[in-house]
Amino acid sequence: MLRQSASFRADGQRERRGIHPAIFYTTFALLLSGNALQGTALLMAPDIARLLGGQNELVITAYEDRLAQMRVEIDRLHSRNYAQAGDINLQLQELSAQQETLLEQHQLVKALVTKADELGLASVSMPDSAVLPELATRNGNPDVAATSASVLQMMDETQEAMSGIASAATERTASIVGELSRLGIRVNLPDTDLDGIGGPLLASLDGADQVSPILEDANAVMSALMRFKAARDSLELAPVHMPIVGNFRQSSGYGNRKDPFTGGRAFHSGLDFAAPTGTAVLSAASGVVSFVGERSGYGKVVEVEHGNGLVTRYAHLSAYLSRKGQQVQIGTPIAKVGSTGRSTGPHLHFEVRRADEPLDPKSFLDTGKRLLAMLN
Structure with missing residues (x-):
């Protein structure tokens, strides 16, 4: 009866939307494959603190453990019973969109973390999730809504990571500028107030993507890092280093x-x-x-x-x-x-x-x- 009911729903959808069964199951398979990418992003984001702490071997081991965990959960998603347990297409589409946003956010954070590390900000403390929560289940099947909540939590944590990098860079820039100013040394910092934009006034277009707020946040963090780099580089020309070492x-x-x-x-x-x-x-x-x-x-x-x-x-x-x-x-x-x-x-x-x-x-x-x- 369950199998017949599910077939009737699928037929109903074909009558309303004209979706061929092959297209439906192909799309569903693509969404499931996308969850594998989501799993990778989820695994990486909580380890920003460890990356910044230089514990690369621990991070790699944690990734492998969590990848194995996610493979088990994704196998559950392939279950025919779960696929037929109601209309989950919309939920899966929303989860896929969240996954894409998280992937974009995480790639930006990775680039910022790498830049911060190059600039000597490797000791900055970042928010760190304890362990990636297992995919929640309901009636023995994975719960997409609960998984979506976990994705949103990870997005918040990567946002906190970006804020942490920016705060550390800004604080250290202010310290360098303040110390050198007391010595009469002027530090030339990049001008972050240059916000000139323009173009003809055109009507908005339906479907045209809006500038990603994540990208804007990342640009702000990178600006803070560039100002910190300029401040740090100014120390090269400041005679604040010992002129002698050894026995003296x-x-x-x-x-x-x-x-x-x-x-x-x-x-x-x-x-x-x-x-x-x-x-x-x-x-x-x-x-x-x-x-x-x-x-x-x-x-x-x-x-x-x-x-x-x-x-x-x-x-x-x-x-x-x-x-x-x-x-x-x-x-x-x-x-x-x-x-x-x-x-x-x-x-x-x-x-x-x-x-x-x-x-x-x-x-x-x-x-x-x-x-x-x-x-x-």
Whole structure:
């Protein structure tokens, strides 16, 4: 009786809509195949947190387990009894549409996660589903409505993931800009206020797709990431990195002090780092070597221009490892520690100057420590 009733419904549909049985079952098979893609998207979305945490092997294992689970549930969907248990075509179509939206959303999130990871935002915490819920059942058959609710939940979580990336990027951009601004360094960020659009005013067309709000959200997140990249890149030119590593100690600070030769009060225009002769001296930021030679009282000197009117000076050197006009990066060896000029022993004298006026290098190095701690 059940089989005859189902046949009568199918015949009824043919009379009303003119759908051939072969077309009906082909369409139904395509919808079921689409659920396999839905399963893949559902499996991936909850693992954004693990992807961002670098736990790739755990993610792969979780995918395999969940794929096996979804295969079992999809096999249930192929059950003839379920296919004949009422008119589920509309529900399946709605689920298919949700699946396509989730797939689009997830692909965008994957791209954003990859970009965030490239920019050093891999430690960002994202919402994470515990385990993909099993496909709900009703009277022993899969429940499409409950599955649809699970899909919508996953869509919400991927939306939260995008928001999380944007929030982290925006927060860190603000931190970098604020720290560097206190040092008088201006950060050039991409202008996100450019929203020029246009075109002739035409009547709307039925069936024409509207611009996806998901795409607009993803563009906003990517904009936040690009601003963060510009802010992070500005650190390359900011002399906030240590000019020496290894066995050293700070032997003198910036400001007035007792002069080691006269015993009277005198102004010290930089920081002194006592270290063995020959210790590598590193560029504190990217820039161009602007001077290599000797200066009165400083002995052998190397100077590097970094933009924003900033110049770093490295003095009392024993040897040069760079030449005038050379492009250098953060950490490029440019000289060796020595005791030339007015010096009591081997050490690096490090200065930060703007408009040929000395600034306190400690403020720059302390800023660098805070920012690097945040970025790491």
